[in-house]
Amino acid sequence: MIRALLLLTISGALLAQTTQPPAGAAPAAPAREPGLYATLNTTLGPIVVRLFEKEAPATVRNFVALSRGGKPWRDQNGQMVKRPLYPGTIFHRVIPRFMIQGGDHTGTGMGDPGFIIPDEFHPDLKFDVPGRLAMANAGPKTSNSQFFITEVPTPHLNGLHTIFGQVVEGQELVAKIARVPVGANDKPRTPVRLSSVTIKREGPAPAAPAKRKPAPAKPKPAAPAKK
Incomplete structure (x- = not known):
């Protein structure tokens, strides 16, 4: 009986070795839902965000264009340039929780940066979960390039800032960045930089909305007959 149990244990161990990944192998990345994603490559690691292109289309277009260099913006010399804005920028304000x-x-x-974009408030998007990607602003209709990522639910921001994405990987890095030592104005003493922002689509692009057929022209009334 003991020998049988020993053989069973050895067989189970061998089976486990054949089904488990080799030691040191990176775990498989979780499958992503179809959609548009942005990877914020920081000096502390990557943060992956799913962009809400249907709910906040103008804001997502702006973010993608600034990430890829597809939109002109004003640099520190006052010149309008057309190159990616985000590489080399820092997280200039971080607050734990x-x-x-x-x-x-x-x-x-x-x-x-020499432009502003409209606010976009979708009724289904609230600051009710951690990891919201939203536009920073100085009041209504003042959004441009600055953004923030929440660490915790922040319902007091509902209706004040456009939400245009949700963190799907790397939320622990948001918490880590929020806790780096800071100086005046909550600015990190050691800069945490964005080296790049990579935009990638998973799955097919959403279908374009069908064009409505123009309504048939109404017949013009006949001119009154001359008497």
Whole structure:
């Protein structure tokens, strides 16, 4: 009986060895839902965000264009340039149990990239979960390039900032960045930088909305007959 149990244990161990990944192998990345994703490559690691292109289309287009260099913006010399804005920028304001903020090409939070975009508030998107990617602003209709990522639910921001993405990988890095040592104005003493932002689509692109057929022209009334 003991010998049988021993053989069973050895067989189970051999089976486990054949089904388990080899030691040191990286775990398989979780499958992603179809959609548009942004990977924020920081000096502390990557943060992957799913972009809400249907719910906040203008904001997502703006973010993608600034990430890829597809939109002109004003640099620190006052010149309009057309290159990726985010590489080399820092998270200039970080607050534990609140958020991390970046996207300013001057690194001060006071930069002006020379444009603004409209606010987009979708009824299904609230600051009710951690990991919301949203636009920073100085009030209504002042969003441009700066963004923030929440560490915790922040319902007091509902209706004030456009939500245009959700962290799907790397939320632990948001918490880590939020806790780096800071100086004045919650600015990290050692900069946490964005080296790049990579945009990638998973699965097919969403179908374009069908064009409505124009309504048939109404017949013009006949001119009154002359008497």
